[in-house]
Amino acid sequence: MTALFALLLTALPAAVDALVAPNPRLTPGAIGAPGVPNPTVAQVCARGYAHRMRHHYDRAWRQYRAAVFQEYAIPYARRRAYTVDHLVPIELGGRAFGVGAGGWDLRNVWPQPKAEAKRKDAVEGALYAAVCDASGYRGLHLSLSQAQHAIAADWTHTPVGLPVPAARDH
Secondary structure, eight states: OHHHHHHHHHHHHHHHHTOSSOOTTTOOOOBOBTTBSSOOHHHHHSTTHHHHHSOOSSHHHHHHHHHHHHHTTOOGGGGGGEEEEESSOGGGTBOOSOEETTEEOOTTEEEEEHHHHHHHHHHHHHHHHHHHSTTTBTTBOOOHHHHHHHHHHHTTSOGGGOOOOOOOOO
16 A cells, blocks of 8 residues: 555656646636726736736735645645646736635636746737737737637647747746
8 A cells, every 4th residue: 555655656746747738627717806807908908907916925825826736636745846827817817816605716727837837928928919919919919808718728729820939038
């Protein structure tokens, strides 16, 4: 029994590292925020929108983050390899932080491997440009709804013919 447990513990990190896309049952994506249930293009494209909607990194955020890891069964020792990310980014009207009737609302967050974060950030930036910039992204224009649905469906594939931009080093 102990050998089987040890084998499972060694196999778990490899299985967890394969978590490039969230579990659609746990994280289908969610839109809006308190006071802004269905943000408009004008709202999300307004300067400072994401900053205003983002939750502060306080005790409640740490509890929320712990709930995400628990829901995805990621052991404490492996959590440093992940960032809690929003499936539908706040910049596109995604739900930032939520408390539902039964507790935490985790529909728009999941533990994303840090190694994938820059790739997804590049896709988010391209989608934001396609929605909010007058020239679009490389000439492509999308509605807010198209961008939200595309990234929630599968962020790893380039949506609506959008070329995947190279990740930028910050």
